[in-house]
Amino acid sequence: MLTVLLLFILICGSTGGEVAIAQGAKTTGEPERMRPREILIFLGRAICSGWFWLGIPLMALSFFALLILLSWHPLSFVIPISALSYVVGALGAKYLLGEDVNTARWAGVILVCAGVALVAAG
Amino acid sequence: MATESRLRIKTLIMVLAMVVCAVAGDLMLKRGMTDAGAVHFTTHGLLHFLASISTNATIWIGILFLLGFMASQMTVMSWADYSYVMPAGAFGYALQTFLAVVVLHETVSAKRWIGVLLICVGVILVGQTKPRTTECAVPEKAAAC
Numbered sequence: 001m002l003t004v005l006l007l008f009i010l011i012c013g014s015t016g017g018e019v020a021i022a023q024g025a026k027t028t029g030e031p032e033r034m035r036p037r038e039i040l041i042f043l044g045r046a047i048c049s050g051w052f053w054l055g056i057p058l059m060a061l062s063f064f065a066l067l068i069l070l071s072w073h074p075l076s077f078v079i080p081i082s083a084l085s086y087v088v089g090a091l092g093a094k095y096l097l098g099e100d101v102n103t104a105r106w107a108g109v110i111l112v113c114a115g116v117a118l119v120a121a122g
Numbered sequence: 123m124a125t126e127s128r129l130r131i132k133t134l135i136m137v138l139a140m141v142v143c144a145v146a147g148d149l150m151l152k153r154g155m156t157d158a159g160a161v162h163f164t165t166h167g168l169l170h171f172l173a174s175i176s177t178n179a180t181i182w183i184g185i186l187f188l189l190g191f192m193a194s195q196m197t198v199m200s201w202a203d204y205s206y207v208m209p210a211g212a213f214g215y216a217l218q219t220f221l222a223v224v225v226l227h228e229t230v231s232a233k234r235w236i237g238v239l240l241i242c243v244g245v246i247l248v249g250q251t252k253p254r255t256t257e258c259a260v261p262e263k264a265a266a267c
Contacts, residue, residue: 002163018195018204018208019204021192021195021196021199022199022204024196025196025197025199025200026199026200026256028200029200030197030200030201031197031200034132034135039193039197042197042200043193043196043197046196046200067151067155067161067175068161068163070151070152070155071155071158071159071160071161071171072160072161075152086208086209086212089204089205089208090205090208090209092204093203093204093205093208094205097203097204097205097256098256099203099204099205099255099256100255100256101205102251104247104248104250104251105205105206105209105247105248105251107244107247108209108243108244108245108246108247108248108249108251109205109208109209109244109248110244111240111241111243111244111247112209112212112240112241112244112245112248113244114237114240115212115215115216115236115237115238115239115240115241115242115243115244116212116215116237116241117237118233118234118236118237118240119215119216119218119219119234119237119238119241120215120237121233121237122230122231122232122233122234122235122236122237
């Protein structure tokens with residue numbers, strides 16, 4: 001039961017955190033140029049966004065759930081199940097971030113999800 | 123057209139940085155956690171777990187790589203869709219398998235090769251779509267979007 005709860009925290013925490021950070025990065029605006037200084041300035045501004053501070057605790061929670069799960073179970077058990085986060089992430093992108101997840105992208109996401117599960121289980 | 127091609131190239135560069143950092147970080151963490159031993163869900167067990175991970179150099183190096191992953195992921199998501207970047211990052215699993223065969227001379231099961239094939243086809247499918255499908259979130263930077 002504790003394993004199921006930790007898997008739920010792992011999947012929803014990482015996806016929720018990434019969606020919040022994606023929103024924070026978008027509202028900050030992309031770096032002017034692809035140079036280390038510009039990227040560092042961008043990261044500094046993105047870190048000041050409220051979205052970032054919503055995403056970090058969710059990802060930290062997910063990270064600790066991953067550490068505990070890895071100490072209890074083999075990677076070949078944890079990663080195939082956590083691959084569901086690709087599907088949950090695509091749903092988050094569509095409904096929370098307003099992205100256009102078309103048929104090709106859905107097909108790609110589902111293939112990646114199945115592929116990650118097979119690689120980790122193999 | 124030139125803007126679209128520039129967008130794809132810089133997205134590819136940042137996704138590659140993400141993949142390399144994620145693969146290195148995961149390997150270090152797994153190694154560090156194996157050294158630290160199983161976590162026991164008691165107050166003493168959790169305190170012991172926190173103490174052992176805070177002094178484990180392998181885990182700290184893994185965390186540094188994961189910070190690199192996060193920095194590159196945040197940067198790429200400032201211009202590209204999350205639903206485009208996230209599956210593309212899964213190419214790391216395929217990379218791990220290739221490295222296991224080429225560098226470590228490991229034998230890889232048929233199931234794992236099928237998984238790698240599915241990931242590659244999935245990443246190619248996602249790669250065919252537009253990296254950005256949303257409007258520029260920052261009006262002042264709309265011209266650059």
